[in-house]
Amino acid sequence: MSMSVLKIIPADxxxxxxxxQQATAVAVFREMVPYGEIEATxxxxxxxxxxxxxxxxxxxxxxxxxxxxxPFEGSDPAQDWYRNLDQAITARTTPVRQFQxxxxxxxxxxxxxxxxxxxxxxxxxxxxxxxxxVTDVKVALPP
Ligand SMILES: [Zn+2]
Numbered sequence: 001m002s003m004s005v006l007k008i009i010p011a012d013x014x015x016x017x018x019x020x021q022q023a024t025a026v027a028v029f030r031e032m033v034p035y036g037e038i039e040a041t042x043x044x045x046x047x048x049x050x051x052x053x054x055x056x057x058x059x060x061x062x063x064x065x066x067x068x069x070x071p072f073e074g075s076d077p078a079q080d081w082y083r084n085l086d087q088a089i090t091a092r093t094t095p096v097r098q099f100q101x102x103x104x105x106x107x108x109x110x111x112x113x114x115x116x117x118x119x120x121x122x123x124x125x126x127x128x129x130x131x132x133x134v135t136d137v138k139v140a141l142p143p
Contacts, residue, residue, distance in 0.1 A: 006033070006131045009049050009122035013111050016042055016124045025126055033131040041125045046110065048089040050119045057116035058082065062106040066116060078102050089121075 008029070010017075017025060022040045029038055057068045068074035069082035081102035089110070098107050111121055 003130050005052070006128045006133070007049055008126040009120050010124055013046060013121045014123055022124075029126055029128065032133055033128040035132055036128060036130050038126070038128040038131075041127065043123045043125070046089070046121050046123060047125070048086055048119070049122050049125055050086065051115065051117040054117045055082070055115065055119060058085075059114040059116060060101050060103050060106070061108050061112045061114070062101065063104040065103040067101070067103050 022042075026038065026040050056070055056073070057066045059066055067078050067081075069078050071079065074082070085099060097110050099110060099113070100107050113121070
């Protein structure tokens, strides 16, 4: 049985909200997602917040190419490159800040990568499992 996961990350990849801000974010998120598990996660370093099985492609910043990474569409080298990227970020065996792209061989920063299905790099993540989203929540955030 498959499950869906809704992930929300800050636009600023290095941003980690204070504990009070995290509690507020969880409370607001709970209004949007009234049922099921939700959680806020803080990572020690940048984390690859991927789209799981829905990951389709990486967009190369220097050349603008869309590098497909799925078995249906992507070449074997592109799939290997993506798998290595994911594993390098997850394993943290070395500081991962620069990558060589598979399309044009450019060296790009981890934080400049963009993804065809929503994904990103972040130190903070708010997520919900099998969210049944309420879209008409009105929230007044503290100043
Ligand atoms: Zn490229």
